[in-house]
Amino acid sequence: METMQKSQRPKKALQNRELSWLQFNRRVQMVADRTHHPLLERAKFLAIVTSNLDEFVQVRYERVLKKAERKPDKKVLGGITAENLRKKINKEILRQNNIQYLLYEGIRSELYLHGVRLYPVFTMDEEQRARELSLFTNDIAAHLKVLPEEAQPAQKQLHICVKLQGRGRRKSRFAIVALPTSLPRLYELSADSENRYLIRLEEIVKHHLEKLFPGDVVEHAAAFRILRNQNFELEECEALSDAVKQMLDKRPTGDVMRLEAEERMSEEMLGMLTERFSIKLEQRYRATGPLDLNKLMMGLYGMVKRPDLKYIPCEPVVYEELMGKDAFEQILQRDYLMYHPYHSFAPVVNLLEQAAKDPCVRSIQMTLYRVSGNSPIVAALADAAAAGKDVFVLMESCARFDEDNNLFWGERLSRAGCKVCYGFPGMKTHSKIALIQREVDGQWQSVVHLGTGNYHDGTAKLYTDFGLLTADEGLNADAAAFFEKLKGCETATLEELAKAPETLQTTILHLIEREKENAENGLPSGIIAKMNSLCDESIMEALCQAGRAGVKVQLIIRGICCLIPGIPGESDNIEVYSLVGRNLEHARAFRFENAGQPEVYLSSADWMPRNLYKRVELMFPVKDEACKQAVENVLYLQLKDNQQLRVRLPDGSYSLKEEEAPAIDAQDVLLHQVQAVFDGTYKEGENA
Secondary structure, eight states: OOOOOGGGSOSTTBOOHHHHHHHHHHHHHHHTTOTTSOHHHHHHHHHHHHHHHHHHHHHTHHHHHHHHHHOTTOEETTTEEHHHHHHHHHHHHHHHHHHHHHHHHHHHHHHHHTTEEETTSSOOOHHHHHHHHHHIIIIIGGGOEEOOTTOOOOTTOOEEEEEEEETTOSSEEEEEEEOOTTSOSEEEEEEOSSOEEEEEHHHHHHHTGGGTOTTEEEEEEEEEEEEEOOOOOOOOOSSHHHHHHHHHHHGGGOOEEEEEEETTOOHHHHHHHHHHTTOOGGGEEEESSOSOHHHHHHHHHHHOOOGGGSOOOOOOBOOGGGSSTTHHHHHHHSOEEEEETTBOSHHHHHHHHHHHHOTTEEEEEEEESOOOTTOHHHHHHHHHHHTTOEEEEEEOTTSTTOHHHHHHHHHHHHHHTOEEEOOBTTBEEOOOEEEEEEEETTEEEEEEEEESSOSOTTGGGTEEEEEEEEOOHHHHHHHHHHHHHHTTOTTOOOSSOEEETTTHHHHHHHHHHHHHHHHHTTOOOOEEEEESOBOOHHHHHHHHHHHHTTOOEEEEESSOBOBOOOOTTTSTTEEEEEEOSSSEEOOOEEEEOGGGSOEEEEESOOBSHHHHHSEEEEEEEOOSHHHHHHHHHHHHHHHHOOSSEEEEOTTSOEEEOOOOSSOOOHHHHHHHHHHHHHHTOOOTTOOO
């Protein structure tokens, strides 16, 4: 395969990964400002933006600071220096924070018009003050904790810093009160026929601080929270689970990356906290509204039962034939493609539950990356082991921020009799695969589930992901070989599944190169690729080469995209789109024209270095013609979206597509007409 020389590599067509991620978060933020979405849903988008920024600071920010400190003039992806990247990131985070609070004030004003009033907009009357005192005395006070001077404040948790003047003492002192995360963020003071009056936890506590410090006078008080570095390398241990536990022990004392304080906090107090946490001025932020809009807005969303201010509920389509005891037999007859959350995840759960009970089932093998807090998947696997079946589970212990949860469930599965592997050092297992094998009258049968998303019954209601259930012999043989490889069999080989880190990247490059050669030879060519993120340089270079050869490349990338389209002589014939809407676009789907014989693939992997080289991932072909057409229909529908789809311009910015008739909202169409899209009977202009 032709390799692009360094001097030939696109320059203007590449963007820095961190800046691209922040640009994605800005697109999420823009949704909160669109009346296209109901008011409380817009509030939820504010929560998502805050949560995203928190994770960026916790996971990515320390690396940025260290690179800028150690090698400020070193060039990074996108052609900028490490020091310039640090400045750009700080500027963009500040920009997004400021916009967050402008949007919050707008949403709060609109909520006021709808009868939802948030303190301090209103003045409390005697009845409300009595209610507040009762809440503090009976529900809150016992849970508050005044931290010792040497204590490490917990990251992301709200705290109140208090300046106290002791009676009879000249010198004042500072104290910190921790507000427990177990308490609600919002409390209702009163309600009448037209209005609800809500107050934040921190406001209640501030009004009654003198009860926590009876021997002192409260001179000043203001809320703050901190974000700590949470990105730690695993140390060498005999057991990976032990290394993960040691890493988790470091997180509570990670270096403070960011300090957020109320705008009303005095300079004296803010200076004291800045010094205490050893941070620079650029790492602190004065918020013009409530801290932690994530917890606040999600609390508001759950507390206010106003269907008129939320999305209209829509029940997912259920494959009823997969909900009975004969689900296994049904899959033996035909392939089933599901597109969650438009299709229910229940058939996947039912299949595993029936497999646990089926006396003919001999083994169940599965990879788990994230599961819900009370996972029916885990329960089914435990039941299967208790019933004497051979159950192998790779429970990834390094799924970021789910490590505790996964270790807990892994130990439960192990106690139930499952063979549990917690992953491999330096290599996360991110693939989504479950293989069920049974013996009937001396004959072996097997079905496999391959997916693009986690076996998480909760996120399957919110994230868009494909899942394939098939008895195809080739895919099932590869699934069995895949699990043998996980167990250490080096001779096991895969024919149809592309596996990272061994063959996935080379397979993708081969498919792109084939399209390039077809275009050069005058044969039909084209690439449609849908994923969460694109930042692998070798793949971006290959896409640029294909585009310059005449291949039409259409990329639907929700989040990070380091490839800028439409740069003459560099990224010709490449189009980039981003869809941010009601459901989180999480599926990875790829269509290659292949000279008029299209091939369709689904995958657990984005086109990022971590997925291609540092994770165990799978990409699998969709072989059934009806299932293949269904994936293509989804891709075509999303490319026609003119309500939420944003187009990336050659200057790197994103713009909403111009509205045309008929109006097409791809997610809304799928919510109401997923089967019509899947069987090809959907007609434009008929969307609900």
